Amino acid sequence: MNAQSRTKAPAWAIWLPLVLFVGFVALVTIGLYRPADRAVGSTLVGKPMPAFVLPAALPDRPGLRSADIASGKPHLVNIFASWCIPCRVEAPQLGALARAGVAIEGISVRDSSEALNGFLKENGDPYQRIGADDDGKVQLALGSSGVPETYVIDGKGVIRYQHIGEIRPEHVPMILEKLREASQ
Numbered sequence: 001m002n003a004q005s006r007t008k009a010p011a012w013a014i015w016l017p018l019v020l021f022v023g024f025v026a027l028v029t030i031g032l033y034r035p036a037d038r039a040v041g042s043t044l045v046g047k048p049m050p051a052f053v054l055p056a057a058l059p060d061r062p063g064l065r066s067a068d069i070a071s072g073k074p075h076l077v078n079i080f081a082s083w084c085i086p087c088r089v090e091a092p093q094l095g096a097l098a099r100a101g102v103a104i105e106g107i108s109v110r111d112s113s114e115a116l117n118g119f120l121k122e123n124g125d126p127y128q129r130i131g132a133d134d135d136g137k138v139q140l141a142l143g144s145s146g147v148p149e150t151y152v153i154d155g156k157g158v159i160r161y162q163h164i165g166e167i168r169p170e171h172v173p174m175i176l177e178k179l180r181e182a183s184q
Contacts, residue, residue: 043143044142044143044159045159045160045161045162046158046159046160047158047159048070048156048157048158048159049066049069049070049077049142049151049153049157049158049159050066050138050141050142051066051067052064052065052066052131052138052141053065053066054107054131054132054133054138055131055132056129056130056131056132057106057108057111057113057116057130057131057132058113058116058117058120058130059113061127061129061130062129063129063130063131063132064105064106064107064129064130064131065131066157067157068105068129069105069153069157070153070155070156070157071155072155073103073155073183074103074152074153074154074155074160074179074182074183075102075103075104075105075152075153076094076097076102076103076104076105076150076151076152076153076175076179077104077105077106077107077142077150077151077153078094078104078105078106078107078127078148078149078150079106079107079109079133079139079142079144079147079148079149079150079151080106080107080108080109080147080148081108081109081110081111081147082108082111082112082115082116082118082119083110083111083115084147084148086147086148086165086166087119087123087147087148087166088119088122088123089166089168090148090166090167090168091123091124091126092123092124092169093166093167093168093169093171093172094124094126094167095124095126096172097126097167097172097175097176098126098127100176102176102179103128104126104127104128105127105128105129105130105131106127106129106130106131107130107131107133107138107139108130108131108132108133109133109136109139109147110133110134110135110136111132111134116130142159143162145164146164148165148166148167149162149163149164149165150162150163150167150175151163152175152178152179152182153182154182154183155182155183160178160181160182161178161182163175
């Protein structure tokens with residue numbers, strides 16, 4: 001086979017790898033500057049909490065049942081863990097909410113009593129009850145995708161708001177407003 005019998009590639013074909021590479025770099029750059037929202041919201045907002053009964057996470061305090069939350073007044077339900085760094089960040093805000101009279105119930109996920117006790121001593125304890133969700137089934141039933149997450153529950157046990165991630169100081173007024181709305 002001689003050189004004349006070979007078919008010649010079109011002129012644009014030589015530039016194709018470079019064009020594909022530039023396109024790939026452009027997509028990665030766009031993704032870095034405008035990342036997709038990775039928060040997974042619960043489909044239960046506006047619906048009753050799923051029924052559950054959790055054993056006590058600590059021996060000196062009651063566990064948590066869904067019936068405890070449907071008590072006629074709004075509650076915050078905070079899903080947290082002692083091993084969760086953002087949970088430490090939100091602890092002062094939960095304390096402030098508790099001092100403001102907010103009823104806060106805790107769901108401790110995949111934790112031990114010893115670690116949980118240390119966490120509460122170090123970061124404060126705003127919880128009325130703490131249920132131990134050792135296998136994460138209640139967390140998943142609520143549509144929670146991680147810790148921390150906090151739910152505003154109205155007095156009838158209906159989920160009115162889901163806050164994904166830690167509660168920061170700038171979120172406290174909005175959480176209080178969501179609780180006011182849930183009490184109406």
